[in-house]
Amino acid sequence: MSDDRLIVALDVPNVVQGLDLAQRIGDAVSFYKIGLGMLTGGGLALANELKQEHGKRIFLDMKFFDIGATVEAAVRGIAQYDLDFLTVHGDPQVVRAAAEGKRGSDLKILAVTVLTSLDRADLDANLIIPGDIHDITLERAARALEAGADGVIASPQEAAMIRALPQAAGKLIVTPGVRPAGSALGDQKRVATPAQAIGDGANHIVIGRPIWQAADPRAAAQAVLAELAAI
DSSP, X not given: OOOTTEEEEOOSSSHHHHHHHHHHHXXXXXXXXXXXXXXXGTHXXXXXXXXXTTOOEEEEEEEEOSOXXXXXXXXXXXXXXXXXXXXXXXXXXXXXXXXXXTTTSOOEEEEEXXXXXXXXXXXXXXXXXXXXXXXHHHHHHHHHHXXXXXXXXXXXXXXXXHXXXXXXXXXXXXXXXXXXXXXXXXXXXXXXXXXXXXXXXXXXXXXXXXXXXXXXXXXXXXXXXXHHHTX
């Protein structure tokens, strides 16, 4: 089994392309993320197929945000698929509802702190409380974990601070915004290399475009895995 610290984001339009990509990568990768971009293209069907027929672990990145009853119902519906990770926004009331919805299942609820594509200017435009973005991320992580999250989504630049929180003991830290050395940043603004992210306390790193846009996605994934193996 491949090192499941690497989660490859299948950020392609539909289930056909997603399955093709997973087959090209083969047994090099054991953990995949399926997000909103593929939801209308058969994302749930692909998640179920990869889990049940190919033995892969699945991170469903839906970032649920709604009133408590709706979040609870949505999470309860997802839990029946026997997937591994599910994201919700890190607001405490959302996290509490999600924790109730997944009750009795092995699904892990991951709370989104501050999206890795955002910086302070973006927070200002969204009328988010003034202050340092790292401090806000840290406080949101602490509150989400206290509310019952199994872990958090945060940029690798905040991983070490979150890992040091008392609330983070035994919890998961999953970091998008990870870019192998030399990769384009794309729309990510708070990034680190795979080794840096894991070294700073992340349990899993999520990498999308540097792998699925590569001429040889399997080789690109193996290069990341080699970097992780050397830590």
